[in-house]
Amino acid sequence: MTVADLQSAGEARRPAIDVLAPEIMDMAFGLIRVLDDEGNPHGPWIGDLGVDELVEILTTMFTTRAFDARMMKAQRQGKTSFSMGSRGEEAIGAVTATVMGAHDMCFPTYRQASYLLGRGRDPLAMMNQVYGNAADENLGTQISGLYTSSEFGFLSISGNLATQMPQAVGWAMAAKIKGDPTVALAFVGDGSTAESDMHAALTFASTYTPPVIVAIVNNQYAISTDEEVARGSAQTFAQRGIGYGLPSLRVDGNDVLAVHGATSWARDRALAGHGPTVIEFVTYRGSAHSSSDDPTRYRPEDEFDEFPLGDPIKRLRLYLQNRGFSNDQANALDEQIRNMIEAKNEEAEAIGTINTGERPSLRHTFELVYETMPPHLIRQRQEAGI
């Protein structure tokens, strides 16, 4: 883990949205930060979020953390085969979910549960997917955590890394061709930037300048592999954008105000017709890669505590205290959310888990392959006895 060149809160400038990439090359090496260690905001990226909006973001972050912890427990209890959390990274999804418009589209990875929750998805629906039970709206097609929700502008998550990146660019190209005032937001992990899909995405973004935000979530690890293996000789991931002539920002991903400011800036740019923005969000993967992973094999157990950008929930709570939302209020909110998650989990478990209750029928497996089931599949379905 290396976090190059920390800029202090308030230090980074805020360029006009029609800025040209060469004029802000330095920002790919800096770090946009607003909140200092005491929870005080500084500089031109502060924005105007009200306490209600901030509490809403905190709610999403609490919900995500409680949800992740509960699903990991369920995995340990053998009620689902797999679980993936986003502890420490909740701010990025929770905040961008509030920035993007109703008709915008998110191209997520498996670590953006906070985006989906922030858009308003019922945690119960997500639990049903994790358990693959009869109420799973995904009809049992995908492993736990690979959600889909067109209703909330959230593309079905692929298990194949980085494939969503050129798709997001294509979605944005269509928006540009059709003249729609919409923006695509594409997430990719630090490790996954190495896939060729990323090069294709940035090349097409560079050529067609569609309204797309390319968000690289640098959480320091790709399973056991340090972020520097994908970064190579580059100093930052934001630096990648420079070679494609795209404005590129590096942002403190654990700072709610910085994430909000940078994403809003990029979205405004895109809507005004100035094209793509690359943003590297610097954060820390506080959880194991997944339930199949044991991070003590490759990193110190207390590393998260040492992470210079801290824990995004703690930082937001501190800032909110300065805005008059007390620690007690935050604790009460947290407890209320944990109880809500516990109640929803009971409801989901009652419907079924990976080894109890009803499951989605094998019929769906056959029905979801083509629009109309071809004769050979009808024959096989009958052979399967359904």
Added chain:
Amino acid sequence: MTNTDESAGPISKMTMIEAIRSAHHVMMERDASVVAFGEDAGAFGGVFRCTEGLQERFGEARCFDTPISELGIVGTAIGMALNGMRPVAEIQFADYMYPGYDQIVSEAARMRFRSAGDFTSPIVVRMPVGGGIYGGNTHSQSPEALFTHVAGLVTMIPSNPYDAKGMLISAIEANDPVIFLEPKRVYNGPFDGDHDKPLVPWSKDPRGEVPEGYYKVPIGKAAIARRGDEVTVLTYGTMVHVAMNAAEITGVDAEIIDLRTLLPLDLEAITTSVRRTGRCVIVHEATRTSGFGAELSAQVQEECFYSLEAPIVRVAGWDTPYPYSQEWEYFPGPQRVADGMLQALKG
């Protein structure tokens, strides 16, 4: 099954993972041009631990983590091979090999042909395959036919630790590109398709007795996993064990052939058996249409038509992506294989 070549050294009990690790060790010890790499393959030893300890023993130059680019992994493996090395590249799951498929198909497979023998591409690309681990559509695929359809590739798939080690050593020494498929469901024990039963570890199975040193299981040679007279079962990987279970359930005296190398195929072993039994069941996890079973069926028909007493039966995955919740209704388990055997007997 026991090793007769004493130079292969003392016997140890090994899982398939340990056997694969041991093959790497033996070859990296013998040949300084052998290198191993892949995503998380370095210090961590791979997500399935198949390369564990190699970096410690042979250094970071010979066993290392790569960026997450399967195209990069295969492409640079080819480049290293062009410069005299013998790379053993790990793809984390076969389901993730597609970004590297162009390099495999258009480059590695045809290097010898297109350069009229001027250049070759002696690489090994290892990848875990198959279902049964609740991996859904991105951790369960069996893409063997996507390789056997490509001229210039050798495609192998072991079903037990002893074979895995001997086959991998042969693969590393081969001068053609080898696709080495590892049925992950039997990494730790011979899974017979009955998912409710506790797993029998390889330490309780004679095929888990593996020489610690150098030995080879040849490319292109099938093995007879069970001798029998009533029906020939052609299979490979995890399904060898499922077929054994099916023979037990039904009491059918099946001859179960573990193909081990899919291409080049051991046609002699197949035809010898089918001509004798007069019946043939083909079993694989991969989807049925254009699966490797179609090729096997065609060859059995061409070679054994006048010996066949019943139509050839195929038991395969349904022609759908691999589901998650419906795993055990989807997986071609022992009951489906048993039904296939009985159908072949009825004719």
